[in-house]
Amino acid sequence: MQLPIHTHVLANGLRLVISPDRTAPIVAVNVWYHVGSANERPGRTGFAHLFEHMLFQGSEHVAANEHFELVQRAGGTVNGSTWIERTNYYETVPSHQLALALWLEADRMGRLLPAMTQEKLDTQRDVVKNERRWSVDNQPYGTWWERLPALAFPPEHPFHHSLIGSMEDLDAALLDDVKEFFATWYTPDNAVLTIVGDVDVADAVSLASSTFGGIPRGPGRPATPSTDIAPRVGSWIRDVVEDDVMVPRVYLAFRTPPFGTPLHAAAAITTAVLGSGKGSRLHQRLVREQQLATSAVAYTFDLARGSDLLILEVTARAGVDAATLESAVAGEVDALAREGCTASDIERAVALTTTEFVTSMQSAQARADRLSQYATYLGDPALLNSQVARLDAVDADAVTQFARAWLGTDNRVSLVFVPRAGTEAVA
């Protein structure tokens, strides 16, 4: 798979990535700002995400929620998301509406502040607090995605704190914070604009240049707390949490080499050996043979600086206690390191991972998001075209070595959810 990938940098520093695909009259527009929860100030946890909400509250020439309405009327879809190291905004529209999608992104990149008001901030603060209740507080195991990074990274590390933020910090956010955050991070030289689909490259460059070219360059990325960290945890950290759940769940996590480093492909294939598909080691042993679990999956956070996290997530079958499950999960990791990865493991894991990578590129927006990711984190979107070769090159030895070097007892974080006393279910 070799996708056409063209890059162009505007005078104001905005990096363009264009990948034409004329099979359908669809175009995806995708903007990555290189800022996420890791860039928040102390006392302002959750602000990057709250700010993402504010970007849908209008800009100089767009009224509140009109962004949604205009894209909807154009027959397109629109959304955004916030992650630890980045925030993205994206539209997929019929290709004759490309100019509109670009203009909407440009108006808020260049002219957001005239539309910001205290009332809008207060409303979105309440919406986000409800989002927190919905996705974290009122969801079984929902606190895992703030508890696990908090265990895996020390308190002073930028990846330690909650992405959705605490209620107190959300309450503390001020309109001045919105202005400062915008001026600091939402600048063309801190962004990547990717266009994928039914476009001509020269037309796309010319349209993007005329739409975004007038936005002034920012002051440059400020100094931020270092993401440097010991490559391994140094011990086995454990936390057991009572939650409103009926069956236990175990998260077993490891610090692993960052996204984009040579070992990240080995991390991806090791992840698949352990936890992708029903043929994976965890599924075969824990779900099918020992019948301790109903599901067992593995994934990475794809963090690009400091350290990534590789996470195993295993949910107990009713009647199985957490300690039994946790030691069985760890036992499978130990077995992979001890006995080594087999030819059959590697064939399965590489085929699944590369096929998933190629088939996900069918979607223009998924392709655009990947290109923005490679451009933002690695500086070179064309690396996308060699990703399959990097995954293919991982052999059984590499996985064995990876498991021995990175999945040992000196580099583990266990987060174990157990039913609150008195609610433990029986089989």
Next chain:
Amino acid sequence: MSKRPGPGVPRPYSFPASIEHSLANGLRVAIVPMSRLPAATVLYTADAGAERDDAATAGAASLAAQALGEGTDTRSAAEVAATFERLGGELVADAGWTHAEAGTTVLSARLPATMAILAEVVQQASFPEAGLERLRKERLSDLLQQRAEPRGLADDLFASVCFGGTDRYGIPAAGSEQSVSACTGDTLRAFHRARHTPRSSLLIVSGDVIPDEVIRLAEASFGAWEDREPPVTTPRTVMMRAGRGVYVAHKPDAPQSEIRVGHASVERTHPDFMALAVMNAILGGVFNSRINLNLREERAYTYGAFSSFDWRRHGSVFEVSTAVKSDVTADAVREILREIDRMRHEPVQREELSLAIDYLTGVFPLRFETTAAIADAIAFREHFGLGRSYYDEYRTRLSRITIAEVQRVAETHLRPERLQHVIVGDARLVSEPLAALDLGDVERLA
């Protein structure tokens, strides 16, 4: 650049054409060539969805479909999984309301080997007792887990309230604790033998493929499958529950209330489907709908509030769903009811109608970018009986819907006197304010 750019000239789009072919044993094959990337989806589908199992053994359809992955006459379950995954595709086998399916997506060069293993799974599934027992226990464990999951719990309670606990539609597609426990190995084998037959099935192959080759592969791998007469199914009518109801499932100290408001409604093939789709988009189907703008953007009660129809063959569930803080639970219900009433009593604005129609027709091509999405679309067209030209005519039919039709279907199909209200939340905080809405007695659900 203060001026909004207008649209350019649209390029035409057509839903990809399919080539259909029938084998001598009655199995039909639909092939959709798509050349974007060297990928192909192969999807076996059968008229063996939850619509076809019984209330007493509800979940049999889902378990029987999952059992296709539990081993064949010559391969263990582990070997089946590994065979698919070495080809790069995970086998996904399950049943929804309309149909059962088993399939995967692979690089198109691996299509021949993938068709072969899929054909083996479909025709020679061995239904071993140990595997069936494990699937049953996993489903029971999932159901147990669901008791602590407010969203899933609210959905299941709502369906049960709308249809009653004995109608098949009132039980989850994948079954309840009682019905799944009643599914023996023999139940599943009998269901499989009766419902998974060549003439009840459609094999769909979409992607970077050559149709003649797919037909040859299908003949070679599925041609020897023995035809069997499927059982006669009598058409059923869905009883719509009369009267309103307000139910609270108590979750002490819940940080939010999960709210469901709605009722049973008409079937997917009802002539009003298109007008209902437009009406729903305006009411609560999209981000800028009335309900979401009111509850989220105006009042900040929630992260999101939406309405939908869960379509089935003989009926549907119309529901408004949202999650709000306990102290505004009754206020949110009141606003939802106000929006339903307004939809029935006032004609929608011209701009609202055009927004809904432009959106629904515009995003149509966006829904079909992947081989898997195309295969799913063909499966639904087939098993809902929508007709070969359904997707070709979809946008034209939709764009003809008028303000008057939207109001007519709102008046006809939104039934305030039959609305059911289910709240999963802290009963101590929400019951009294709900009672004050005067919708009827507030009942506690266990």
